[in-house]
Amino acid sequence: MQISFSAPALPDAGTLVVFATDPFTLTAQAQIADKAAGGALSRAAKVNRFNGKAGESITLFFPDGLDVERLILIGLGAADKLDRSVLEAAGAGITKQLLSSGATKVTVLADKLSDNLDEADHAVALGAGLLLRSYRFDKYRTKEPESKKPTLKNASIGTSAHAEAKKRFAREEAVISGVFLTRDLISEPANIIHPESFADLITGLQSDGLEITVLGEKEMSELGMGALLGVGQGSTRESKLAIMRWNGGGKDDKPLAFVGKGVTFDTGGISLKPAAGMEQMKWDMGGAGIVVGLMKALASRKAKINAVGVVGLVENMPSGSAQRPGDIVTSMSGQTIEVLNTDAEGRLVLADALWYTQKTFSPKLMVDLATLTGAIIVSLGHEYAGYFTDKEDLSDQLYSAGKASGDKVWRMPVSDAYDKLIDCDIADMKNIGGKGAGSITAAQFLKRFTNGVPWAHIDVAGMVWSEKEGALFDKGATGFGVRLLDRFISGSYESD
Ligand code: BES
Ligand code: MN
Numbered sequence: 001m002q003i004s005f006s007a008p009a010l011p012d013a014g015t016l017v018v019f020a021t022d023p024f025t026l027t028a029q030a031q032i033a034d035k036a037a038g039g040a041l042s043r044a045a046k047v048n049r050f051n052g053k054a055g056e057s058i059t060l061f062f063p064d065g066l067d068v069e070r071l072i073l074i075g076l077g078a079a080d081k082l083d084r085s086v087l088e089a090a091g092a093g094i095t096k097q098l099l100s101s102g103a104t105k106v107t108v109l110a111d112k113l114s115d116n117l118d119e120a121d122h123a124v125a126l127g128a129g130l131l132l133r134s135y136r137f138d139k140y141r142t143k144e145p146e147s148k149k150p151t152l153k154n155a156s157i158g159t160s161a162h163a164e165a166k167k168r169f170a171r172e173e174a175v176i177s178g179v180f181l182t183r184d185l186i187s188e189p190a191n192i193i194h195p196e197s198f199a200d201l202i203t204g205l206q207s208d209g210l211e212i213t214v215l216g217e218k219e220m221s222e223l224g225m226g227a228l229l230g231v232g233q234g235s236t237r238e239s240k241l242a243i244m245r246w247n248g249g250g251k252d253d254k255p256l257a258f259v260g261k262g263v264t265f266d267t268g269g270i271s272l273k274p275a276a277g278m279e280q281m282k283w284d285m286g287g288a289g290i291v292v293g294l295m296k297a298l299a300s301r302k303a304k305i306n307a308v309g310v311v312g313l314v315e316n317m318p319s320g321s322a323q324r325p326g327d328i329v330t331s332m333s334g335q336t337i338e339v340l341n342t343d344a345e346g347r348l349v350l351a352d353a354l355w356y357t358q359k360t361f362s363p364k365l366m367v368d369l370a371t372l373t374g375a376i377i378v379s380l381g382h383e384y385a386g387y388f389t390d391k392e393d394l395s396d397q398l399y400s401a402g403k404a405s406g407d408k409v410w411r412m413p414v415s416d417a418y419d420k421l422i423d424c425d426i427a428d429m430k431n432i433g434g435k436g437a438g439s440i441t442a443a444q445f446l447k448r449f450t451n452g453v454p455w456a457h458i459d460v461a462g463m464v465w466s467e468k469e470g471a472l473f474d475k476g477a478t479g480f481g482v483r484l485l486d487r488f489i490s491g492s493y494e495s496d
């Protein structure tokens with residue numbers, strides 16, 4: 001969908017959207033539209049108990065006095081509670097209503113309503129919401145009737161700050177191109193995205209300006225990555241480690257590193273998962289999907305930062321060559337691991353990916369992303385991702401980036417007492433803890449492979465896929481994480 005910005009004016013065709021706040025107050029632009037329509041909008045609001053609450057909307061068709069096919073009034077809630085996320089949700093609501101409605105063009109008239117945002121920000125947030133909600137993954141639907149296909153192609157946002165909004169939106173659009181890539185990767189089934197095809201796809205991002213390196217099993221085994229390789233050894237697909245570099249910062253600036261779990265399908269291995277719901281494990285590469293989307297976003301917006309993305313790509317299959325419960329593997333760090341459960345595989349992949357990353361790039365910090373544990377869904381459901389770090393500044397930066405971006409994160413603990421739970425009698429550690437604190441013992445496991453480099457782990461198991469639609473996404477892949485990390489970078493590490 002094409003989003004453009006221009007001076008506010010009543011359109012002479014298409015659909016017009018204006019806003020109201022609660023208690024019922026038409027914005028200045030809405031009053032202009034209402035007046036042109038002979039008061040039809042305010043009268044319609046009255047008979048329809050429309051108060052201007054967030055999410056409320058009424059639609060008039062062919063209102064007298066205006067040259068539009070639809071006039072839509074949308075509630076934004078209380079003016080003093082208005083922020084970016086309310087406006088993004090409102091923009092997304094417009095797309096949801098119109099995407100396949102037959103409407104092809106919508107004009108949205110924005111006003112400055114909140115003191116916390118300038119006028120351009122209001123328009124940019126609406127535009128971001130409009131665009132984010134336009135995503136569809138329908139490449140495998142070959143029989144969709146014409147009448148169900150998307151029609152909405154253009155959204156024009158009317159704002160007196162149109163020049164500034166246009167400039168700021170270019171950055172927004174670049175980041176959203178990363179969000180859409182993440183959604184694509186997560187939506188693809190595991191017969192299409194497997195370690196080899198995923199690595200090829202990442203290699204293709206060279207054309208976006210990223211430097212790409214891919215390691216295969218031979219190189220990884222020379223590096224001693226026994227933990228990662230053990231997970232992939234039951235698969236017919238070759239395990240890969242893909243490295244993406246974006247060099248937009250100073251020549252000698254240490255990079256920020258983002259490390260992703262890319263288990264392209266997680267059957268559990270010999271510790272096989274139950275059949276019901278196993279298809280969901282196609283998105284067990286969600287952490288890697290976020291890292292790849294983030295790197296694309298950074299390249300697209302030409303971020304002034306050095307960043308490296310590292311993703312461990314493996315398929316966890318049960319087979320005659322698969323790793324067995326009780327196997328002991330030696331990781332690249334030299335530490336040995338007793339694999340008591342082959343379904344606790346993500347941490348094994350990340351152990352070598354993290355060690356490789358700190359050793360190869362001496363990064364300023366490492367943030368890893370992984371659909372690591374079902375237990376994080378028990379803790380936090382689908383509202384917040386759980387994050388773990390023992391660095392207070394890193395914690396604060398992630399928390400604020402979560403609030404600002406709308407990709408919310410909640411801190412979970414790390415401590416020596418939890419670390420002890422993965423001590424092992426016959427190796428340096430075991431890959432599962434006891435009964436409780438499953439997400440935390442998984443994080444403690446990862447911490448043992450960070451070599452003291454400032455590190456945070458984000459368990460996104462509850463966030464990358466949604467069974468119901470959200471404010472900014474339809475059901476399916478959410479794209480969670482890209483905007484979070486983009487904000488984390490620009491808010492705390494990028495000089496402008
Ligand atoms: N990929 C799963 C975690 C997961 C489960 C993500 C459900 C999303 C939804 C991970 O590899 C896994 O299987 N974890 C086990 C760990 C256990 C064996 C210690 C789990 O959470 O059950
Ligand atoms: Mn697993």
Ligand code: ZN
Nearest residue numbers: 263266284346
């Ligand atoms: Zn997994």
